Amino acid sequence: MKRIYQIVIALCLPLALCGPVKAQHTGPYVGGVLGGNMLMDAKATAAQGDSGLKFDPALQWSAVAGWDLAPGNPVGEGRLEIEYTRRSNTIKEIRFSDGTLNGGGDLKVDSLLFNVYGFSRDNRPWSPYATVGAGAARMEASDIKVAGQPFASGSSVVFAYQLGVGIDLALTSYLNLDIGYRFFNSTKPTFTEVDGNSFKMDYFSHSAVLGMRFGF
Amino acid sequence: MFNLLFSGLITVLLLSGCGWNGTPSRTVTDFLPLTSIEITAVSPTIAKGTSTKLTVNGFFAGLSTPVDITKQVVWTSSSTAIADFVTAASPNRVTGIAPGTATLTATVKGVSGTFTLTVSNAAVTSIAITPATVSVAQGLTAQFTAIGTFLDGTTQTTQDLTADGATWNSSAPAVATVNNTGLATAVAATGTATITATLNSVSGTAQLTATAPVALSITVTPANPSILSLSTGSFTATGLFTDGTSKDVTNQVTWTTSNSNAATIAAAGGSFTTLSQGTTTITASLNGASGTTNLNVTGGTLSSFTVSPANVTLVQGTVARLTVTGTFSNGAKRDITGFATLSPAPGTNFATVTKPGGNLALLSADNVTPVGTPTTITASVTLPSGTLSAVTSLAVTTPTISSLTISPSNMNLPAGTSARFKVIATFNDGSSQDVTANTAWSSLSTAIATVGDIGITKGRVRGVAAGNTTITAAFGGLTITPAPVVTITVRTLQSNQPVISPQSVTPGNQVQFTATANYDGGTSQDVTEDTAWSSDSTNVAIEADETNQPGQFVGVNSGSTIIKASFGGNTTTAPINIQ
Numbered sequence: 001m002k003r004i005y006q007i008v009i010a011l012c013l014p015l016a017l018c019g020p021v022k023a024q025h026t027g028p029y030v031g032g033v034l035g036g037n038m039l040m041d042a043k044a045t046a047a048q049g050d051s052g053l054k055f056d057p058a059l060q061w062s063a064v065a066g067w068d069l070a071p072g073n074p075v076g077e078g079r080l081e082i083e084y085t086r087r088s089n090t091i092k093e094i095r096f097s098d099g100t101l102n103g104g105g106d107l108k109v110d111s112l113l114f115n116v117y118g119f120s121r122d123n124r125p126w127s128p129y130a131t132v133g134a135g136a137a138r139m140e141a142s143d144i145k146v147a148g149q150p151f152a153s154g155s156s157v158v159f160a161y162q163l164g165v166g167i168d169l170a171l172t173s174y175l176n177l178d179i180g181y182r183f184f185n186s187t188k189p190t191f192t193e194v195d196g197n198s199f200k201m202d203y204f205s206h207s208a209v210l211g212m213r214f215g216f
Numbered sequence: 217m218f219n220l221l222f223s224g225l226i227t228v229l230l231l232s233g234c235g236w237n238g239t240p241s242r243t244v245t246d247f248l249p250l251t252s253i254e255i256t257a258v259s260p261t262i263a264k265g266t267s268t269k270l271t272v273n274g275f276f277a278g279l280s281t282p283v284d285i286t287k288q289v290v291w292t293s294s295s296t297a298i299a300d301f302v303t304a305a306s307p308n309r310v311t312g313i314a315p316g317t318a319t320l321t322a323t324v325k326g327v328s329g330t331f332t333l334t335v336s337n338a339a340v341t342s343i344a345i346t347p348a349t350v351s352v353a354q355g356l357t358a359q360f361t362a363i364g365t366f367l368d369g370t371t372q373t374t375q376d377l378t379a380d381g382a383t384w385n386s387s388a389p390a391v392a393t394v395n396n397t398g399l400a401t402a403v404a405a406t407g408t409a410t411i412t413a414t415l416n417s418v419s420g421t422a423q424l425t426a427t428a429p430v431a432l433s434i435t436v437t438p439a440n441p442s443i444l445s446l447s448t449g450s451f452t453a454t455g456l457f458t459d460g461t462s463k464d465v466t467n468q469v470t471w472t473t474s475n476s477n478a479a480t481i482a483a484a485g486g487s488f489t490t491l492s493q494g495t496t497t498i499t500a501s502l503n504g505a506s507g508t509t510n511l512n513v514t515g516g517t518l519s520s521f522t523v524s525p526a527n528v529t530l531v532q533g534t535v536a537r538l539t540v541t542g543t544f545s546n547g548a549k550r551d552i553t554g555f556a557t558l559s560p561a562p563g564t565n566f567a568t569v570t571k572p573g574g575n576l577a578l579l580s581a582d583n584v585t586p587v588g589t590p591t592t593i594t595a596s597v598t599l600p601s602g603t604l605s606a607v608t609s610l611a612v613t614t615p616t617i618s619s620l621t622i623s624p625s626n627m628n629l630p631a632g633t634s635a636r637f638k639v640i641a642t643f644n645d646g647s648s649q650d651v652t653a654n655t656a657w658s659s660l661s662t663a664i665a666t667v668g669d670i671g672i673t674k675g676r677v678r679g680v681a682a683g684n685t686t687i688t689a690a691f692g693g694l695t696i697t698p699a700p701v702v703t704i705t706v707r708t709l710q711s712n713q714p715v716i717s718p719q720s721v722t723p724g725n726q727v728q729f730t731a732t733a734n735y736d737g738g739t740s741q742d743v744t745e746d747t748a749w750s751s752d753s754t755n756v757a758i759e760a761d762e763t764n765q766p767g768q769f770v771g772v773n774s775g776s777t778i779i780k781a782s783f784g785g786n787t788t789t790a791p792i793n794i795q
Contacts, residue, residue, distance in 0.1 A: 043238060046246075049243070050238065050242055052237075097243050099244060146247070
């Protein structure tokens with residue numbers, strides 16, 4: 001079974017233990033999120049031409065802090081949040097015009113986003129939501145190799161944004177479970193090759209996440 | 217807000233797709249370290265005055281197989297008096313200058329390799345060219361190879377001189393040309409050229425015979441048409457030839473159909489007949505080249521049909537119009553008179569049937585039939601599943617004509633439009649018959665109005681200029697009295713004329729468009745017969761019969777298209793929807 005499917009199943013297993021009750025917390029909260037992400041094949045553009053990067057799926061984790069808005073709040077039905085996330089994907093292979101070679105090394109991403117959540121609430125204990133966030137990400141090319149040979153390294157800070165949908169389950173008045181999907185994208189980071197040339201690359205990430213929030 | 221975010225997310229996902237799947241343009245050798253290079257040649261020894269090409273393979277760290285990097289190399293020779301790189305257009309070609317040994321060095325990305333080349337004093341004794349004879353169609357090429365035999369003392373060797381020393385020539389450049397690598401091109405449709413390869417005054421020859429250009433590809437038009445069942449038409453084949461020209465080869469190709477139940481096609485000429493609903497591939501072939509198109513036969517498969525009028529009685533010497541209406545497997549009904557075969561009873565001379573064209577069939581009552589024993593007219597259609605037929609009877613009589621009546625009795629028309637008179641004859645046996653098609657028609661002043669007197673135009677009056685004229689209509693020795701008066705007036709069309717309305721119809725069925733012209737002053741005139749009709753897409757709807765059924769369209773395939781109506785210098789449009 002593909003690793004990404006194993007991740008999704010593992011993330012969903014805790015749902016079997018949950019007995020949801022209706023609650024609408026308002027005020028501050030903190031939480032943690034665990035998820036699995038899959039990077040789309042990326043185009044790397046250099047002065048010498050274009051090449052293609054393929055990545056392995058990987059786990060990601062996030063820490064969040066925010067504020068649940070009270071029902072009827074003039075801002076809207078939802079919450080405001082600061083999110084820090086760590087992603088790290090191994091480069092599986094690199095496509096060139098004359099062949100595909102094994103890759104190596106990791107692309108590590110630390111992002112700090114300001115998220116806004118909009119909810120569709122009624123009398124059910126669960127509420128669907130959509131979210132949009134924006135901020136910055138530091139991307140690090142960690143010892144990237146091609147066919148065992150050093151290729152690139154370095155880091156780049158870029159603008160990043162995130163879109164998502166999911167379901168929020170109120171387990172108690174202060175404990176919420178979040179099951180969701182996130183799409184994460186950034187402007188193109190620039191990395192330096194071992195010979196001093198540089199390249200820019202795409203970054204598109206699809207993630208399935210499971211989070212827990214504690215209100216106080 | 218929620219819907220906006222959700223829509224945005226879906227849009228971004230669609231845009232991002234599954235990642236980049238483009239074609240890389242960067243090569244692995246751009247950054248992998250080059251560890252060593254290897255130089256190879258066809259032979260380490262060449263004769264003085266000849267040349268050879270060198271190839272360089274590079275070995276890169278991380279790659280298990282070498283990569284050809286010949287184009288990246290910089291060459292040097294240890295002795296340019298013995299061997300040198302003198303061909304600017306081909307930097308890796310080395311030429312033997314004088315007998316001896318030279319070390320050739322290739323350098324790329326700071327890595328060097330060497331190759332030892334020996335230049336012998338061997339003299340060429342003969343040159344053999346292959347192929348010795350060849351026929352080449354105009355515009356095509358043939359590659360010749362020159363192998364030289366060399367003698368150095370008592371040692372005999374051979375060397376490929378095709379691109380390495382031989383000088384190529386054609387005896388007739390108007391027939392064939394040859395370049396410096398032995399590649400010959402036939403530039404004429406006929407003739408023979410002697411191709412010669414020469415080195416140090418020793419030559420070898422071959423014969424090239426130029427022939428007429430042959431087709432490289434064939435294009436069949438119309439491309440992928442939809443056409444109603446029980447229709448006929450023709451495809452056109454255009455060939456692209458080796459000399460770069462293209463021409464109509466419809467009558468030269470062989471035509472075939474992949475599904476003769478759907479449509480048949482004549483092997484020569486491209487004329488086809490659609491039979492049953494379905495698809496078939498039409499192929500045009502010529503000397504190994506071919507082109508295809510897919511023919512979609514629509515409108516259902518014929519189930520049955522009727523002939524009208526049924527059981528008709530006609531006065532001897534008169535004619536009537538026959539119509540065959542088909543019922544199809546998809547429930548459609550349409551006029552198939554033009555496709556059906558209409559035959560009088562074999563061995564009789566009571567009647568004849570003529571088909572001037574389109575869906576028009578005229579039945580002529582030639583001789584009187586025995587009382588109580590009418591003759592028969594049989595309509596038949598042959599399909600792959602068998603022949604369908606329907607019969608109508610005809611009684612031909614010889615009563616004496618009593619009177620003629622015409623309608624309308626007089627006529628007012630705007631100039632540029634037309635309308636029809638109809639003549640009914642009454643006979644002494646009490647019967648009557650429409651004899652419009654048998655009446656002799658004439659106009660007193662054709663400068664004011666004309667009247668048709670041939671075939672389906674009989675009795676049709678067309679206004680030419682303002683004024684009055686009388687029309688003479690005569691049949692069976694009688695003349696309409698008083699003669700009808702036709703008054704033609706010149707009127708000004710309002711804008712956006714003629715007026716036509718949108719129509720809907722199912723595939724295979726007919727629908728009638730009517731064109732009405734509105735004039736200043738509030739008058740209007742039906743100008744359907746005076747209008748030129750057309751369909752923007754004949755794959756969706758076609759005019760049933762331009763001559764005999766103006767304004768009638770048949771649905772071909774589901775979809776919509778625009779029907780254009782042109783009258784009086786104006787063109788208006790209306791959609792037709794085939795459901």
